Amino acid sequence: MSHPSARTGSARADVVTRVVTVPNIISFVRLLGVPLFLYLFLVQRADVAAMVVLAVGGTTDWVDGFVARRMHQVSRLGELLDPLADRLYILATLVAFTAREVMPWQFTVALLSREVLLGGCLLVLRRFGYGPPQVHYVGKTATFVLLAAFPVLLLSAVLGFGPAATAAAAIGWGLAWWGLVLYWLAGVLYGWQTAVLVRSAGARTERA
Incomplete structure (x- = not known):
C-alpha cells in the first residue's frame, strides 16, 4: 500500500x-x-x-x-x-x-529597450546555469496596465476627433506611461535579481 x-x-x-x-x-x-x-x-x-x-x-x-x-x-x-x-x-x-502611427516610435523604443535588458539578464543567467527569474508582481502589474492601455489608445484612434476621442487618448496615454514606468522598474528588479544570483554563483565557485 x-x-x-x-x-x-x-x-x-x-x-x-x-x-x-x-x-x-x-x-x-x-x-x-x-x-x-x-x-x-x-x-x-x-x-x-x-x-x-x-x-x-x-x-x-x-x-x-x-x-x-x-x-x-x-x-x-x-x-x-x-x-x-x-x-x-x-x-x-x-x-x-x-x-x-498610433504610437510614436520613441515610446516603442523605450519599451523595447527594457526587453533588451531582460534578454541580456536571461543570457547571463543561462550562462551561470540558472533559469528565468521569478516573475515579480511589479512586472505583472506593468504588463496588465500596458495591455489595458493599448485597446484604449486604439479606441481613441478609431474615434478620431471629439471629446470621446480626447478622453480615450488621455486615459490610454495615462495608462501607457504608468505601465512604462512600472515596466522599467520591474526590469531594474530583474537586473538586481540577476546580479545577486551571479554573485552567489561566483562565491560558490571560489569556495569550491
Missing part, C-alpha cells in the same frame, strides 16, 4: 508535467489572438475588430493564472506560456501601432 504523501507527490508531479490543461488551452487561444490582431489591424484595416481582439487578449491576462490556481493545474508549460503570450501581445501591438 502506497503512502498518502507519495500519492500526493505523484499527483503534484503529474500536474506540473501535464501539457493539455484548461489554463494551457486558454494561453494557446491567447497566443492565436496575436497573429489575428496583426492581420485585422495591418492587412484588413478592420480597426474595430482588431480592437476587440486586442482588448480580449490583453485583459484576459489574469484568467489563465487564476484558472490554473483554482483548478490546481499549475504547470511548467503554463508558467512559460503566460509571459510569452503577454510579451508577444506587447511586441505585436508596439510594431503595429508604430507602423500605423
Whole structure:
C-alpha cells in the first residue's frame, strides 16, 4: 500500500508535467489572438475588430493564472506560456501601432529597450546555469496596465476627433506611461535579481 504523501507527490508531479490543461488551452487561444490582431489591424484595416481582439487578449491576462490556481493545474508549460503570450501581445501591438502611427516610435523604443535588458539578464543567467527569474508582481502589474492601455489608445484612434476621442487618448496615454514606468522598474528588479544570483554563483565557485 502506497503512502498518502507519495500519492500526493505523484499527483503534484503529474500536474506540473501535464501539457493539455484548461489554463494551457486558454494561453494557446491567447497566443492565436496575436497573429489575428496583426492581420485585422495591418492587412484588413478592420480597426474595430482588431480592437476587440486586442482588448480580449490583453485583459484576459489574469484568467489563465487564476484558472490554473483554482483548478490546481499549475504547470511548467503554463508558467512559460503566460509571459510569452503577454510579451508577444506587447511586441505585436508596439510594431503595429508604430507602423500605423498610433504610437510614436520613441515610446516603442523605450519599451523595447527594457526587453533588451531582460534578454541580456536571461543570457547571463543561462550562462551561470540558472533559469528565468521569478516573475515579480511589479512586472505583472506593468504588463496588465500596458495591455489595458493599448485597446484604449486604439479606441481613441478609431474615434478620431471629439471629446470621446480626447478622453480615450488621455486615459490610454495615462495608462501607457504608468505601465512604462512600472515596466522599467520591474526590469531594474530583474537586473538586481540577476546580479545577486551571479554573485552567489561566483562565491560558490571560489569556495569550491
